[in-house]
Amino acid sequence: MNILEVNNVSKIYGSLHALSDVNLTVEEGKWLSIMGPSGSGKTTLMNIIGCMDKPSLGSVILDGQDITQLSLPQLTEIRRDKIGLIFQQFHLVSYLTALENVMVAQYYHSMVDENEALQALERVGLAARAKHLPRQLSGGEQQRVCIARALINYPKLILADEPTGNLDESNEAMVMNLLHQLHEEGSTIIVVTHSVEVSKHAQTTVVLEHGKVARVINN
Numbered sequence: 001m002n003i004l005e006v007n008n009v010s011k012i013y014g015s016l017h018a019l020s021d022v023n024l025t026v027e028e029g030k031w032l033s034i035m036g037p038s039g040s041g042k043t044t045l046m047n048i049i050g051c052m053d054k055p056s057l058g059s060v061i062l063d064g065q066d067i068t069q070l071s072l073p074q075l076t077e078i079r080r081d082k083i084g085l086i087f088q089q090f091h092l093v094s095y096l097t098a099l100e101n102v103m104v105a106q107y108y109h110s111m112v113d114e115n116e117a118l119q120a121l122e123r124v125g126l127a128a129r130a131k132h133l134p135r136q137l138s139g140g141e142q143q144r145v146c147i148a149r150a151l152i153n154y155p156k157l158i159l160a161d162e163p164t165g166n167l168d169e170s171n172e173a174m175v176m177n178l179l180h181q182l183h184e185e186g187s188t189i190i191v192v193t194h195s196v197e198v199s200k201h202a203q204t205t206v207v208l209e210h211g212k213v214a215r216v217i218n219n
């Protein structure tokens with residue numbers, strides 16, 4: 001079964017085609033990488049798949065449902081129930097501790113449980129940092145809090161936009177390891193990356209150029 005079908009999707013800003021007639025299908029349980037030069041439309045596509053933006057043209061079927069037909073509250077619900085976002089620009093709440101940031105995700109699933117939140121932080125190696133605010137954490141540690149937050153609801157689909165972008169080797173290895181664990185637990189993974197190394201963790205790599213799918217590579 002396909003968890004995702006992107007059908008003839010375009011995103012047009014005035015005269016700029018950020019995405020131009022993109023077609024893409026992802027089977028449930030697969031791991032896909034998206035590569036391509038800066039400005040090729042990777043984040044635009046991830047925002048649309050992640051229910052944070054709508055295409056100008058085309059449809060997106062997520063887990064059997066056409067999300068392009070949904071209202072904003074419905075999109076928020078889908079995002080909450082099915083998607084784990086690991087976006088660099090998807091900030092943690094600055095005045096909440098690492099633990100509280102994870103608990104916010106629980107709150108949206110109406111089951112706040114401090115022990116479970118702490119366990120999620122333990123899984124990403126941050127139990128000792130639970131009471132720290134985001135500004136007291138390194139970039140790699142903040143990224144791991146985002147992953148702990150994504151771990152909370154066992155999302156069907158994990159979307160990671162440059163999850164290792166600013167990380168050193170050991171943090172990169174830790175993040176990739178966590179993604180592998182989530183994948184083994186059954187999540188479908190889509191990772192945007194500029195790193196060929198990182199892209200090779202996927203079964204398939206899609207290369208975007210000028211808003212179009214330029215190549216599909218089987219790794």
Ligand SMILES: Nc1ncnc2c1ncn2[C@@H]1O[C@H](COP(=O)(O)OP(=O)(O)OP(=O)(O)O)[C@@H](O)[C@H]1O
Nearest residue numbers: 013016017018036037038039040041042043044045
């Ligand atoms: N809200 C917007 N309004 C106008 N143009 C936009 C908007 N969002 C993105 N764009 C443009 O769409 C194109 C694709 O942007 P996008 O962020 O998807 O690129 P990207 O592939 O993620 O690049 P990078 O690797 O630098 O993150 C760019 O030319 C960008 O300037």
Ligand SMILES: [Mg+2]
Nearest residue numbers: 042043044161
């Ligand atoms: Mg981007």
